Amino acid sequence: MAASLRFRAALLLSAMALLLTAVYAGEQVTTCDWYALNIHRLHCDHGVINVEQALYGRSSSLICHEGKSHQELANVRCAQQGTFDKIKTRCNGKTVCEVGINDLRNPDPCPGTFKYLQTNFTCLHAFTSVACEQSEAYLYCDPQTVIFVYGADYGRRDRVTCANKRQLKAIENTNCLHPTDIVASRCNGKHSCRIAATNYLFGDPCVGTYKYLEVSYTCHSPGSDLKNGYFYAGEQVTTCDWYALNIHRLHCDHGVINVEQALYGRSSSLICHEGKSHQELANVRCAQQGTFDKIKTRCNGKTVCEVGINELRNPDPCPGTFKYLQTNFTCVYAFTSVACEQSEAYLYCDPQTVIFVYGADYGRRDRVTCANKRQLKAIENTNCLHPTDIVASRCNGKHSCRIAATNYLFGDPCVGTYKYLEVSYTCHSPGSDLKNGY
Structure with missing residues (x-):
C-alpha cells in the first residue's frame, strides 16, 4: 500500500513538473542567424519588456538545426559575451524592440558553429512619460511609493511622437536611438522627479532631428519585489506647466483611450511642486472649466493622443498658481x-x-x-x-x-x-x- 502511494505520488510530482515546464510566465523569442540582416524582434501587447536572459551563440543542438551539419551544431557552449547587457539596455522599458543580429556577430564567439539569438523576457506593467525636446519629463508616485525606472531613451524612433507642427526633415530620422541610465540614476527611489529632455544632458544622437525623452517606470513600496511590476487598473499622466510648448501625451499599448478624469489647474500641493513657492502651491481648488470635455473629445477612441497645454491656459483659472494637467484614463478594447x-x-x-x-x-x-x-x-x-x-x-x-x-x-x-x-x-x-x- 505504501509503495503504491509512493508510486502515485511520484506520478503526480512528475505530472506537476511537466505542467510547470509547459507553462512559462514570460516570452521567448529565437532568431536563427540565417541572413546577414536578420532582425530579432521583441514585443509586448500590454506593458513593457523586461529582459531576463539573452544568448547569442548555441546552447542546444536542437535549436536552428535545419540543414546544418553535425560539426556546425556540436558546440553547445558557445556564447557571445555581453549579449544580455546589450539586449537589456536596448529593449528594457519598451513595448517593441528590434535588434539586428549583425550587432552581435563580432568578434565571432565560436567560428564554424551555426548560431542563434534567443531572448527570454516578461511584459511588466508600467507608466510611460514622454517629454519633447526642450521640455521636461515629470515622474510622480504617491507618497507611500517610490519611482523605479525600467528604461529610458532620448532620440526618435517614429514619426508620430512629438511631431506636432514639425517639418518632415525634423522627424524623418527614426533610427535615432540613445538608451540612457541617467533617468534611473536621478529618479529611482524618489516620490517625484523632474528631468529635462535636452542635448546638454543626454547628448545629441542625431543632429537636426527633433527628439524626445521616453521613460517607462513603475511605483512601488520601498524594498518590494518588482519582478511582476506594480499593478494599477488605469493610467494616469501628469504634465507640469513648465514650458510654453509642453505636450501632454496619452498612450495605450493595447486598446484605445477612454478618459475618465482630467484637470488643468491644481488639486494637490505635492504634485509639480519642485522649485515653487508656498504661494504658488497654496490654491488646491484651481480647475480650468471644460478641461475634461476637451481632453475627452480630443483623445477618446485613439491609441495615442497629444495635447498642447497652451490650449488650456486661457483664460487663466487661477493667476499666480503653478498649474499642471493630469488625466486619468483606461485602455478599453475596441x-x-x-x-x-x-x-x-x-x-x-x-x-x-x-x-x-x-x-x-x-x-x-x-x-x-x-x-x-x-x-x-x-x-x-x-x-x-x-x-x-x-x-x-x-x-x-x-x-x-x-x-x-x-x-x-x-x-x-x-x-x-x-x-x-x-x-x-x-x-x-x-x-x-x-x-x-x-
Missing part, C-alpha cells in the same frame, strides 16, 4: 474602422449586440494611412484633426451602420489634404455598462 476620403466606413455588430462609438476623427494625423499613390503634398499635413460626434449620433444603438467619409458630411479641416475617417467602436448588449469597455 474595433477600429478607417475609410479613405470618398469611400465609406462600415461598422458591424452581431444581431444580439449594438454599436457604441468611443471616438471618431475626420482629417489626417499621419503620413501612412490612406497614402497609397498619393503625392507628398496631399499627405504631408498631419496637423489636421477634426473630432466629430456625427458617427456616434448616426450609428450608436444600431447593429450595423454605413457612413461616408466626405467633406460634405464632416466639413474640410484641411483643404488640399487627402483625408480619412477613423472610428473606434465596440459592440455591447443594449443597456450594459460601458465604463470599463466591452
Whole structure:
C-alpha cells in the first residue's frame, strides 16, 4: 500500500513538473542567424519588456538545426559575451524592440558553429512619460511609493511622437536611438522627479532631428519585489506647466483611450511642486472649466493622443498658481474602422449586440494611412484633426451602420489634404455598462 502511494505520488510530482515546464510566465523569442540582416524582434501587447536572459551563440543542438551539419551544431557552449547587457539596455522599458543580429556577430564567439539569438523576457506593467525636446519629463508616485525606472531613451524612433507642427526633415530620422541610465540614476527611489529632455544632458544622437525623452517606470513600496511590476487598473499622466510648448501625451499599448478624469489647474500641493513657492502651491481648488470635455473629445477612441497645454491656459483659472494637467484614463478594447476620403466606413455588430462609438476623427494625423499613390503634398499635413460626434449620433444603438467619409458630411479641416475617417467602436448588449469597455 505504501509503495503504491509512493508510486502515485511520484506520478503526480512528475505530472506537476511537466505542467510547470509547459507553462512559462514570460516570452521567448529565437532568431536563427540565417541572413546577414536578420532582425530579432521583441514585443509586448500590454506593458513593457523586461529582459531576463539573452544568448547569442548555441546552447542546444536542437535549436536552428535545419540543414546544418553535425560539426556546425556540436558546440553547445558557445556564447557571445555581453549579449544580455546589450539586449537589456536596448529593449528594457519598451513595448517593441528590434535588434539586428549583425550587432552581435563580432568578434565571432565560436567560428564554424551555426548560431542563434534567443531572448527570454516578461511584459511588466508600467507608466510611460514622454517629454519633447526642450521640455521636461515629470515622474510622480504617491507618497507611500517610490519611482523605479525600467528604461529610458532620448532620440526618435517614429514619426508620430512629438511631431506636432514639425517639418518632415525634423522627424524623418527614426533610427535615432540613445538608451540612457541617467533617468534611473536621478529618479529611482524618489516620490517625484523632474528631468529635462535636452542635448546638454543626454547628448545629441542625431543632429537636426527633433527628439524626445521616453521613460517607462513603475511605483512601488520601498524594498518590494518588482519582478511582476506594480499593478494599477488605469493610467494616469501628469504634465507640469513648465514650458510654453509642453505636450501632454496619452498612450495605450493595447486598446484605445477612454478618459475618465482630467484637470488643468491644481488639486494637490505635492504634485509639480519642485522649485515653487508656498504661494504658488497654496490654491488646491484651481480647475480650468471644460478641461475634461476637451481632453475627452480630443483623445477618446485613439491609441495615442497629444495635447498642447497652451490650449488650456486661457483664460487663466487661477493667476499666480503653478498649474499642471493630469488625466486619468483606461485602455478599453475596441474595433477600429478607417475609410479613405470618398469611400465609406462600415461598422458591424452581431444581431444580439449594438454599436457604441468611443471616438471618431475626420482629417489626417499621419503620413501612412490612406497614402497609397498619393503625392507628398496631399499627405504631408498631419496637423489636421477634426473630432466629430456625427458617427456616434448616426450609428450608436444600431447593429450595423454605413457612413461616408466626405467633406460634405464632416466639413474640410484641411483643404488640399487627402483625408480619412477613423472610428473606434465596440459592440455591447443594449443597456450594459460601458465604463470599463466591452
